[in-house]
Amino acid sequence: MPPANKPDGPEKAWADLMRAGLAGDAAAYRLLLEAIAPRLRKFAGNGLSRIGNADIEDVVQEILLAIHLKRQTWMQDQPFLPWLNAIARHKLIDVMRRKGRRGEVPIEGFIEILPDEAPAPETSHSELNKLVSRLDSRQRSVVSSISLDGHSIKDTATKLGMSEGAVRVAFHRGLKKLAELYRTGRSA
């Protein structure tokens, strides 16, 4: 875990991890997302204070997915936290609009919020699981294998009789499709 409580906050540590992640360092990228998640949880919780934990975790997951899919838009010569903050706010506003809630998105960025020390709640039902079931069959089997069952790209390729390249492509497209389903498919 990077040192996240220096006076200038986690800016430098996270920017370094993101730079490494954008260069293809998956381990650094994973550390970064793990460091971000607890703050996202608190941020989403402040915004959606009246709905249950499981829902908050859904929002956290949706924001993480957006961070992932839009990470190319961070300019490496620009500060990282304002970028992160903008993505988180954009998605939280979107969620609140969809749920028809009049709640306020916290004015302060989630970066100023201290991380939620509580462990991630064990979600029995998850929005993401439902959305995965709406993917087409090829993307569904790839995403389930990697995201739900925790298999590697390689194992998934062997199991499904696909090339690793095809698994990577299907997985990436599946994640993009999930982000779209979040946005469009949850109006109810």
Added chain:
Amino acid sequence: MKTDDLIASLAADAPAQRPLRRLFAAAAILGALVACLLFLVTLGPRPDIHQAVHTVRFDFKFVVTIVLAVTAFFVMRDMARPEVTQSRLRPLLWVAPVLLVLAVAAELMAVPQDQWMPRLIGHNMRFCTTMIPLFALAPLALLLWVLRRAAPQSPTRAGAIAGLIAGGIGAAFYAAHCFDDSPLFVAAWYTLAIGMVTGLGALLGSRLLRW
């Protein structure tokens, strides 16, 4: 799905990323090449282009359209970032219109009043407002395609700016064919044609660029 599992799987989908800026540049250049090809196949430059390039009115058509495309390109690249609420580069968008206004003023002073209307109407306004949007389609499509990876705060505005770039590119090629060189003609019909592309960009942007 547990968040930790999601994070682990996202890290499995994290190959090295090309900078978005490079993709934008590639889209603009490729779009201009396609527009160029389409221009050469359909119209081609006017036959007297060798003399025309020595006239200031002909050359100005390229200055104003290319300045528009280039300035809008920088603004679009800035707007692609989620943290940019209002691009600081936005004033750049005034450069091309101001140039055009100055050129119109100069034309009005240089040309007798009875020539104003004929020069404004020109010869080929309908052709102009058809071909410029046509040449702009490929650049617009490519720019929107890259913008779908971006995170603009306003999808509609980002699409409109992409339309300005594409319209500027399309107009620059059309200008090489067009015999109407007066800034009066450019101000009326090029502006209308580019405006149509901008509107199309805004419409497509509002649908395609949400995230």
